[in-house]
Amino acid sequence: MRNIYFFMLLFCSAAAYAQTDITVCHTPATEKFAMFASNKDFNAKHPVPGNYIHVxxxxxxxxxxxxxDGKDANGYLLKAKTPTDNWILVFQEWWGLNDYIKRQSENLYKDLGNVNILALDMYDGKLATDRETASRYMQEFKQERGDIIVKGALAYAGKNAKIGTIGWCFGGGxxxxxxxxxxxxxxACVIYYGMPVEDVxxxxxxNTEVLGIFAIEDKYITPxxxxxxxxxxxxAGKxxxxxxxxxxxGFANPSNAAGYKEEATKDAYENTLDFLKSKIK
Structure with a gap:
């Protein structure tokens, strides 16, 4: 089985988090991300990415x-070998669009067949290699800019593009x-560990079904x-x-020695592929 690097970054419960006195009820998902990014105990749970250079x-x-808005966005593109309107937009964890996300994008490209894969840089070129910097970047992130980046990607893909989305943690949201x-x-939409939108x-x-991959023991995105x-x-009728x-x-992150679950990771990935293949035809 290919190594599948799903990093740990889980956000919030719908109640207050006792150690920080942060209340997140009725707060938009993006703001919840920022709230927990400021929590040192939360940040300490996330392993720093290892040294990996993607070729x-x-x-x-x-x-x-x-x-x-006049500001170009960045993306990592894997173009389909045969022209197709099928596109998957890939969303990073809180570290940014690093080489692990590029590798995961390439895994999806190989396993899904003839599809265009576009991993979007939601931090506009910024990359974090430590928790403190990742925390700051995620707190600085503005959903308005994120939406503009996505609209730019949709225009790049074209008006006839059929769009699937997938992301992990911050990227799940x-x-x-x-x-x-x-x-x-x-x-199609796949969420790994992301904070869902609450507004019905x-x-x-x-315009799509959602596949949500979650962990029962998660203390942030709780059951x-x-x-x-x-x-x-x-x-909402969806x-x-x-x-x-x-x-x-973080069970799907193989660098998480304490919490990595190989069988669960394999099953989650197989469900992801089956879902995307069934929706992006």
Whole structure:
């Protein structure tokens, strides 16, 4: 099995986190990310990425993407070998668009078949290699800019593009945000550990089912948060396919010696591939 690097970054419960007295009820998902990024105990749970330099075997390259605000965005593109309107937008963890995300994008490219993969740089060129910097970058992130980047990517893919989204942790939340932004072009959305959107009216605008990968022992994206998301999706008339694993946050990260769960990781990835293949045809 290929090594699948899913980094640890789990965000918030729907109640107050006792050690920090942070109340996150009724707070937008992006703001919840920032709240927990300021928590030292939370940050300490995340292993620093190892030294890895990605060399693409499939012609992956960095590109510039025009954006409506006049500021170009960055993306890592793997172009389909045969022209197709099928696109997967990939979203980073809190470290930024690093070489691990590029490798994971390439794994998806190989395993999904003929599809365009575009991993978006939501930090505009900034990369973190330590927790303190990652925490700061995530707190500085503005959802308005994130939405502009996604709109730029949609324009790059073209009006006929069928869009799937996937992300881990910070990127899990961004995957759902991007599916909302994609509107009628959205065909699939996968969330690993991300904080879901709570607003039912916003969820009503989704044009796709959502596959949610979560951990039962997660103390941030708790089972209660997941159950509420599933309920909200039903209220919105949308379908959420929820896969809860008997594991803690970061279980799909093989560098997490204490919490990595090989079988759960394999099963989650197989579910991800099956879901994306069924929706992006």
């Amino acid at each position: 693409s075997e499939e012609g992956g390259k960095m590109i510039k993407i025009k954006c409506a 961004q995957s759902l945000q991007a599916a909302l932004t994609a509107g009628g072009q959205a065909r 009216d916003k969820l009503k605008k989704l 209660e948060v997941v159950a509420k998301f599933e309920e909200n999706m039903k209220l 379908k959420a396919i929820i896969k809860n694993y008997n594991a803690d946050h």
